[in-house]
Amino acid sequence: MMEYSDFKFKKMQSQLQEYFDDYFSKEDFLFTLDCDIEDVWNLYLDSFPDEIKGIYHEKPWHDCQRCHLWFKTMANVVMIDDDYKIRTLFDFKTIPEYQDVFRALDEFLKTKRVENLFLHDKHSVGVFRSFAEYDGGFDENHHFYLDLPEKFYEDTENLASELGDALTQRQLFEDTLNLISPDAVDTVLELVHSNSLYRSIQWKDTLEGLKDVFEEFSQLDSNCDLNNWLWKKSANLPRNITHIKNTSMGTLLLDITGGMDLEQAVTNYEKITAPTNYQRPKAIYTAEMLEDAKSKIAELGYMDSLERRFAKLEDISINNVLFANRDVRTTLGEGIFDKLRKNVSRKVYNFDEVSEISLDEFITNVLPHAQEISLHMYPSLKNNFVSLIAPLNEDAPSMFQWDNPYSWTYENNITDSLMKERVKEMGGDVDVDLRFSIQWNDGEWDRNDLDAHSTEPDGNEIFFSRMKSKRTGGWLDVDIIHPEKGKTSVENIQYKHKENMIEGEYLFRVHQYTYRGGDNGFKAEIEFDDTIFSFDYPYKLSNKEYVDVAKVELKDGNFTLTSICDNKVHYLDHAVHWNVALGDFVPVSLICYSPNFWNDNEFGNKHIFFMLKDCINDTNPSGWFNEYLNNELRPHRKVMEAMSSMMRVEDTENQLSGVGFSLGKLGMNKITVKVKTNNIQRIWNVII
Template sequence: MTTIYTSTDSHNDNYPQFSNAIQERFASFSDKPLFMTSAAEGLFDVFLENLPEHARQHYTCRCCKQFIERFGGLVHINENGEMVSVLWDESETPKFFSKSVKAMKRSILNSRVTGMFISSERVLGTPSSGGWSHMSVELPRANVFNNRLKTAGQEMAEKKEDFRILIAGLLAYPIEAVDQALALLQSESLYRGDRYVGIAQWIKELHEMRENAKNSRIRDNITWLAVATAPNGFCHIKSSMIGTLLDDIVSGYDTDSIVRRFADKMNPATFQRSQTAPSQGNIQQAEKIVEKLGIANSLLRRYATIEEIPQFIWKGKEVTKKPVSKSSGVFGNIKPRSNAEESTNVNGLVLPKTVMTFDKFQRTVMPTADSIEVLVDNANRLMALVTATDETAPNILQWDNTFSWYYHGGIDGEIKRRVESQGGKYENNEIRCSLIWENYTDLDLHVITPNREHIYYGDRYGRCGGNLDIDMNAGGRTSLTPVENIRWSNGKAREGRYQFYVYNFSERGNGITPFKVELEVNGKVFTFNSSLQDSQKINAFEFNYIKGQTPTISGTNYSSVDAWDISVNGFVKVQGITESPNLWGEKKATNAGHHVFFLLEGCKDTSEGKGRGFFTETLQPELREVRKTLEAYTANTPIEGAEDATACGVGYSKDSEWNLIMKVTTGNSTRLIKIDRWD
């Protein structure tokens, strides 16, 4: 005779206490990474078989069966790689269910992790139905997956792929190679390499933990925990910059070659940027993603004002909102920078110059400084802070604010870096013209001099004193980051007519190659941007040169530092000093570099700023797949509010030499200080 099981029987079994025990145990793990295991299949049978026989029919419940089969095998992985059941603990379970719980836990701990558990549902299970209570637990709201671009299932599939890719990377690069990479990165010999120290340390520690694992199951668990907790991009070792560094190390390149190849790959003009236009499909996909994320207004950018900057290292006592005359002040129009390098005369007094690092300056001088002026002697250092036009739109950047930045000379003075890395002379020239582009195409820089000499790859040294000191992508010398450089040392240039042009000698790209030309005449910098097909040529600059005078350039397709409203080779008052926005606040995005910005009085970029509203490598990860479209968008969209910009100035990176001259006044004392580097 079958006995009917009643709600009273359930209470006698202490089922309510059993249900509460499950919920309390899960709550203690629910904010941690959770994982699925192979034990889920057949786990409900284990539960039933270990209950008292007379109660099994009652607990053959569809809702509880679904709960145990879907969620019963969930585990957390501790730092030692050991699995811990997040639902079952016989020590906290009523005696009636303890045998079942112990058996299920044993089955789970003998299984293997099969993937991460991610849910878009807050309540797991069915709390009640038909007048009966059932097993269920609840996720904290912060742990519920909520992404408008993909489902929880797609996210779990991606984590499983991350696990596979991470294993492949660890097998490809032994710990000895990682140690060598870490040593190079920490030595600061790799260009912008400090941003990869973190991932190198992470890979090394993961290697060590896996090597110390007792068995393959623990080793896999350690790897799964790494996948769950890794910063974005860390699992994809082979396809990242750390992977290209490790490839060179494993391939046996010498240190000099590794350093040079790393610098080429880290070129800010091409790093993580598409070199081709977006397809129609890419544009349509981008439209869908932008619509789903609701970020159409987030893409609109405007120039920032100094009043909006939330965090300063130092701020002047008074912030002047209106531009002042360029000639105001004792140092308003200092001439050559060579004079400033030796000494500066103030009211008949010669001020000595002290050399120190910025770190020391920040600790010892800045706290008591009443006013600071900087010598603006390098146009490539000019920078501007940019922010979102719509303050209510979602943030699209990797850090917790809407501010970004750009440099006049590129994101990090790219032309200077290329010229000097190839052995050319970038500074201290009377006239210099440099050409850069981004593929294997053989572009050539030519100049017709005042005495009608033709300096180019076929005749590199002119009797007029000029010479082509770098010629690339010809005669087997190929690079994806080429540069060419024609220059006249100080005092060597002749007066008269100069004509600089670019010729596409051999197109090796996609049919057309964009390029940039930078002309410097007596410290005044002009830039020209265009593109060429095979066998085409175009004039970049044509002008009459008179010693000591700024040339008038023929044509209009160029820009110069005049757009920044300050005098180059003169001292300008600092309104405030701040770090780059990726370092503001508690959650710092150090992978975007370390920069210090000196915001200058009256400085603003009055050009449209196309292509600089944002850089795709700084955007949030979900936008990476449509970066071609976003690059095309920002390249054709001006930055708004140029006339109102007050958060512009000069910037310096941790990755390069500074050689910054400052005039610091404290009380009645004024002195010159040269900052040679970050620290």
């Protein structure tokens, strides 16, 4: 009987290992049931026929200590199949002597609930065989035993922690499904796709994965065991999905689910994630808000007002022009100027000295006599470049608070430089006294890890492992390690206040920390005193190679670009901006106030524009800004802001572009103009 039983057991043991290898070993995760193992063990023993149970007192064929220990570890281990039903270790066809026993175990275990993952601190469970002495000899006995794949192994020190983490992950996942709504996920995904959240692209895959989970959750069959589904899904999902409730993004999703205003919810999110100087690049709106705005715009008849172009001379009424150069007066009609000249006394102005006058004096006393005016283009005026914008359809109604359909846009309301804008989007501070920015990965995917460095006059170096200088306040506030495909990479070193800096030379350079295959080099910018110096290094950098870009000296409180260090670094001359030569006198085509002060309008802040001959706006400006909109459209300001940034302003010949100045704070600007009257020229410094 003994030999017969061991032979049968060996057959069953082999079938068990084969069954485990065919099914359980192919799973990424196994689970344990919440049950009393002693109940399982007793059921195992009690399920044998009486003739077998009756001999336990003589020989422990089945009531074996080694098998008992195996049961304590493995009897409640299950897999969860694709239909989210549990499959036990005893759910297979075996030899007749064990089939009824295993069926009883299987039926009992399937009434229990999954409670955790299965992990073990050894690569096998049980003892395959042992030898016992009987009647002066030795018998070979086989026991319950399984070889385990490496994926189910965890060392003893970490075992309890890993199982605790799995339980937490399962609970957080259930909380996420109960506390966050699918609509909130859809709303935030819209914001991510429109790049309306700070560094939101890092959440794209997570949110799309969570959206898929919600869709699957909503389609579960009513007979599906939810606990099994939660365990299998939570084990297989990445932690960024299962733990999202406890993240900044989770806070945003919970706020939206709870009914908080979208703008406020996003503001709360950005308080957690964004630096203090961050400005959101795009408006916050959803598909529902877009449809509401579209309906309102159509209802008010503003569809034709949305498409915009650059304004031209023919658009401007003579009544709204303060000055027009004589070569453009035929376009405007010269009658008013003839009348003005007859009614004023003529003076002969000298070109010997530069006199300083106020803007009011300039408009009242100089403009009526002027035949030609030229503006001296100081480099600092780059921030004042402006364009007048008109509707593509000349008959389109005004969307604005004033009665004409014209708007204006300053270049620095849209972008200072593309690199500078990208630094701002990444949370870098660009409102500083000195800035060094680098850019790469703006074409083919360049995965190199480039680093910006600044070596200060005392030898201290700012870079990724020493990001702040206590002595100077210098700070590497944007650091990219792994460039993303299709997304330009930037780094930024900034000095907020020059008074905190030490005098001497600052060396700015680029280090190829890790070469990963990109061979297109980098671009760089140094900015101080409202002037941007741009550089290009279009060459491959070897691993660990340094490129010295340029040196800037701080002396007596003033910055100077003293040298370009590497002869391969190309300095990009920005002496021409918007087709206008900086540093020269440029003819003024016309002078006018901003459209919100044309005719009898007086809305908001007043500006004065000096439109320059052949000045061409080569950016993609906004067609309007929200502060211009009338009260009917202001409830839809988020959608209107997004539309303005997305819709291209059409090019026109003889566009009205130049430089402009806000008149809200008089005395803040000084310009130099050359005025020609009756063939006599004089230069004025005008305080604006």
